[in-house]
Amino acid sequence: MASGAGELELPLVQDLQLTKCMKLRAQSLQQKNEKPQEGEKLLQADEFVYRVDFSRQHDLRFLRWNIRLHKPGKLSIVGTSQHWTPDLTNLMRRQLLEPAAVFWKKPGGKEVEWNEADALEFGERLVELAKIRKVMYFLLVYSDGLEPAHVKCSVVFKA
Known part of the structure; x- marks a missing residue:
């Protein structure tokens, strides 16, 4: 999906x-009254897994996040260093990348706000990861009334 000349927008x-x-997995552990593995991150109700498929992996430069929130609330995007396999290896906390990119819209607000420094640093890390990955996974955490249906997000690179 192209945005402008030389731009590559990946949803x-x-x-x-x-x-x-x-x-x-989280439900099963809870029902059996078992504990997760040491350091395992269990998905909470407000957390969802997303992916970006890199159609191009080299000569990318991070430009911006393209985030649209259709109602007030908060969205945190956490990258993972994990390369998931079909047999579903468990997500461990040490595989979650810092910093997270956090975006929010205040009630009555028109514009999406964000923690600019963290979002920029995170975007730049994506460029490095794109060189070695065709697919990258993210954990999106919705809060303050926001749900997946209220959000559209992509990341834009200069190709």
């Missing part, structure tokens, strides 16, 4: 199957 796409599998 964050919800991975419904992986999200469902990971939530089932």
